[in-house]
Amino acid sequence: MAQRRTDSTRLKKANGNRVFKLIYKDGPISKPEIAYRLGISLPTVIQNVKSLQDAGLIEECGTLDSTGGRKAVALTCVKNARxxxxxxxxxxxxxxxxxxxxxxxxxxxxxxxxxxxxxxxxxxxxxxxxxxxxxxxxxxxxxxxxxxxxxxxxxxxxxxxxxxxxxxxxxxxxxxxxxxxxxxxxxxxxxxxxxTAEIWNRKSIENGVYLSLSNSVGGAILLNDRIFQGDNQRSGEFGHITIVRGGRKCYCGKNGCLDAYCNASVLSNLTDGDLAAFFRLLRGGNAKIVAAWDDYLGYLATAVNNLRMSFDCSVILGGYIGAYMEDYVSELQKRAAELNTFEEDGSYIKVCSYRTExxxxxxxxxxxxxxxxxxx
Ligand SMILES: [Zn+2]
Structure with a gap:
């Protein structure tokens, strides 16, 4: 008897969590839609919605069009609840x-x-x-x-x-x-x-690879909205992918790592450490800077293509360089697509939505x- 009660409590909690997560992810949403999407009864949904409202976690926000009868009440999360x-x-x-x-x-x-x-x-x-x-x-x-x-x-x-x-x-x-x-x-x-921040609000993306291009190169692999950590907490260390056999010396002591070709200081070192100045000169057409950028984009396209081949998901560019990529992403997409066996274009390459935060x-x-x- 006690066991049955425990099971039923667990089921109730699980349903409550599923209802909340659905409203969080796909709200505004109606109660009948929640029941349909989760395959649970409408009375169960109504009960869960009430307790979530009582807890101040969700609220009504107008009505939704329905195919017949009364308009359904729309539910959404209370954004500042926590x-x-x-x-x-x-x-x-x-x-x-x-x-x-x-x-x-x-x-x-x-x-x-x-x-x-x-x-x-x-x-x-x-x-x-x-x-x-x-x-x-x-x-x-x-x-x-x-x-x-x-x-x-x-x-x-x-x-x-x-x-x-x-x-x-x-x-x-x-x-x-x-x-x-x-x-x-x-x-x-x-x-x-x-x-995590870059993937969180892109509803169309559940899997993604984030490539951080700052004064060192790093990254993250996100599968089903969660970070894949790897066996040793070292997943996404893209900076140390070997991109040129026997190539430039990396700070890690090895040769040919992506970091040695695509960290931001490769560019800012040409303008006394001032990355903004680099991009100003690039826009102005300075020949030396244009050549350095061309070189940089070539290595970056190779790295991004390798990530696409390995993970078959969106690649988001962030870090100091990511913040400047909006104007140059189409050129990078073109170059990456030229390297790729399957892709018609490089539209899987996205630019970060945050700058420094x-x-x-x-x-x-x-x-x-x-x-x-x-x-x-
Ligand atoms: Zn290295």
């Missing part, structure tokens, strides 16, 4: 964002706070986050927690930053970064976080995703 903080730690800056349930950025800041392995750094980080939350004037109770993006490889349990080439540290407990922050924290790799947003979304998974 919020999450996201922090992105880079070598010279800290970005902080506040996102709502649908991943929209409500507030953001980016401050120059150079990384130091010290307690002062953690103090500054904590003070920056606390000031940011105070200024945003949201109810602290609605904040689920803080996602923290770090540039490096994390341990399987996400508690130790095993290696960060960017920060020049190894085996640092993640808690050290957030000693002065008062929120539950989840840590994630920066490229995985940015990739992607990793912070993705880190915050880790909390939103965890919350969505446990709603019932």
């Amino acid at each position: 919020l999450a903080l996201g922090v992105d730690i880079t070598l010279n800056h800290v970005s902080v964002v506040l996102v709502n349930m649908d991943g929209s950025v409500m507030e953001s800041i980016r401050e120059k706070i150079p990384y130091r392995k010290s307690m002062e750094y953690a103090e500054t980080l904590g003070a920056t986050v606390n000031r940011f939350v105070e200024r945003s004037q949201v109810d602290p109770e609605s904040i689920l927690g803080m996602g923290v993006s770090v540039p490096g490889i994390l341990s399987t349990d996400g508690r130790t930053l095993i290696d960060s080439h960017v920060l020049q540290i190894q085996n640092v407990p993640c808690a050290k970064f957030v000693e002065f922050c008062h929120y539950p924290c989840i840590f994630c790799n920066d490229a995985n976080a940015a990739g 992607a990793a912070a947003v993705g880190a915050a979304l880790m909390h939103i995703a965890a919350f969505i998974d446990q709603v019932c």
Whole structure:
């Protein structure tokens, strides 16, 4: 008897979660449509909708056209029902964002706070986050927690930053970064976080590869809206794909890695570290810069084509270079298509929708995703 009750409670919770997820993903949606799509009875849907409304997680939002009879009431998620903080730690800056349930950025800041392995750094980080939350004037109770993006490889349990080439540290407990922050924290790799942010609101994409082109090259593989971590938490390390046998020296010590050809500093080094200046000169037709860009695009097209061949899904370009790609993506698509055995065009190549905030947003979304998974 007790067993039967447990099973029925579990089923009720599972139904509640499925109803919520459907409204979250495909809302506005009506109750009959939910019943039809999930294959559960209308009374069960009505019961679940009521408890989700009572919890303040969904709301009515007008009516939907129906094929006959009364118009159906439309249901949607309450976007600000819960919020999450996201922090992105880079070598010279800290970005902080506040996102709502649908991943929209409500507030953001980016401050120059150079990384130091010290307690002062953690103090500054904590003070920056606390000031940011105070200024945003949201109810602290609605904040689920803080996602923290770090540039490096994390341990399987996400508690130790095993290696960060960017920060020049190894085996640092993640808690050290957030000693002065008062929120539950989840840590994630920066490229995985940015990739999550880029996929989150593209409803047509469930699988995607994110290629981050900043001062190092990295990436993320997202399958069914979730990050594929790999056996050693090292999936998506596209920077170290060998692109030229015996080629240029990479910072990892090997030769011919993609990083040595496509990291942003390959370009910005030609303009004293100023990437904006590089693209200004490119637009102006400077011969040396045009030749360097042509070279860069050639290697990038090869890498992107290899990713398409390996994963057969959209490839999203992000990072510092991704932010400039809008004007050049059609040329890249053309070049990648020329290399491809199957593709007529390169329309699978997309440009990132965030500029500098992607990793912070993705880190915050880790909390939103965890919350969505446990709603019932
Ligand atoms: Zn390498």
